[in-house]
Amino acid sequence: MKKTIASIDFFSSLNEEHLTLLSSISTLHTYTKNYVVHYEKKVSSNLLFLTNGLAKAYKIDKHNNEVFLYYIHKNSILSEISNIKSKVLTSFSNIEIIEDAQVLSINYQKFYDYFLSKNLLCLEFADEVIKHSQYLQDLVNREFIFDSVAKVAMMIASDLDMFNKLKRHDISLILHIQPATLSRVLTRLKRNNIIDIIQGKIKIINYTALEAIYKDL
């Protein structure tokens, strides 16, 4: 447990004593793909860290459609911090495991008393909150600023591995566009010699032109 905690960047500033203290208030869980770690609007007394694997945050609209928000990569906080003064955590979105994952669960109240209230890990904590804010900025860009071509271009440029790993249908769900539109955009990018499609996998030919599509907006 202590080794796992020490391996997380977030806790790299802690000394041996603090690591032991943190281990005493933490538990380690392993979850398989498609497991929902927590549902939106639920209150939790534990702060969750994704130590390994991949998760996604999403919400459900009134027509029961899934609205993708962002991915959460390893070494990130899974929980959402909405109020620093509160002793409990209220989730804004649903968090689902995409790849088999290991999650570190820390008693939030004790964590607050032993560390945050003593000005330990405050910078790291603030950094995580900023990271979540960045996710939401990307979300605003994707949903309200970008058109379909820019959305696809940004995803290919920023996370090509993920793009090639996912099915086209899942990509269209994530980007909140129609599968037909995704197909049209890929055709348009290929025709303009920005990308190539080899056996269904995308290969970037002109990265600058690809980046220009969403950065020029």
Next chain:
Amino acid sequence: MIKIKIAGAFIFLLSILLVFLFNDINKQNNLNNDTLNNIKQQKIFIQDISKNILFAYKDKNISNYKLDNSIKKLLLNISAIKNQNNKTLSLYSDFYLKIQEFKNLNKITTSYSSILIEKLVNNIYKTNLELIIELDKLISIHQKELQNKLNIYKNIEYTLFFLLITLLVYLFTQIKKILIFVQRFLLISKKMIKNSSIKNLEPLKEDSISSNISLYDATNNFNSFVHKTNASVEYSIKSIEHSSKSLEMVENNLEDVLKFLYTMENNDMDLTKKEDVIIQSLEELITTTQNLKNLKNDLNDLINFKS
């Protein structure tokens, strides 16, 4: 509804009027009975006085106590004949004076006074008879007056009672119409709930309730609501279908434009931007079509009361 309110107000007023009338009749009856009793008592006292005068005339040694007592009672109840005719009053005065005269003369025992007392006793006896006849007449007049009054009161009572019954019958018929309307309304409401749908709602029939303006208005309002709901549901479904078809047509046209652009095989920036715009427009068209489908589903859920 105004008619029912007016009928209700009349029933309330008539009920109060009847209560007052009953009360007044009771008071009048008591008053008349008291008057008649007093007159009858006067008769008894007069006869008692006459009788005691006769006894005192026959036996001079007899005490005047009984005579004085009867005179006292007569004077105490004199109010009963105060408002009577002049003849009765003059007879009373005459009778009283003769009694006083008798009392004075009866104390003297001369041969002349004996002649005068004999004459006076005869006069008292005559006056007594006349007074009794007059008081009998008075009693019969009072009884007749009382009977007449009672007859008038009875007629008024019967009229008011008949009016009350008529109003109650009218009220009942009006309420019956409202009950029929409510029953029909409930029946249609139950049908709506049973079918879990507001599609093809049935309007209320107007046949038997058309005479009542308020119910007629309520029926019309309900029917108007039903017609408008039916029309809105039909119009909304048609509009959504029409919009979906229009969007599909626009989508097909844009697809054609896009195909045309593909065939041009160009690297022109402007054309590429236009292509992006068309791709985005198609995306928005498909999204809008889907939103319309969602809207249609929502509408169907609303029509069929699904939550």
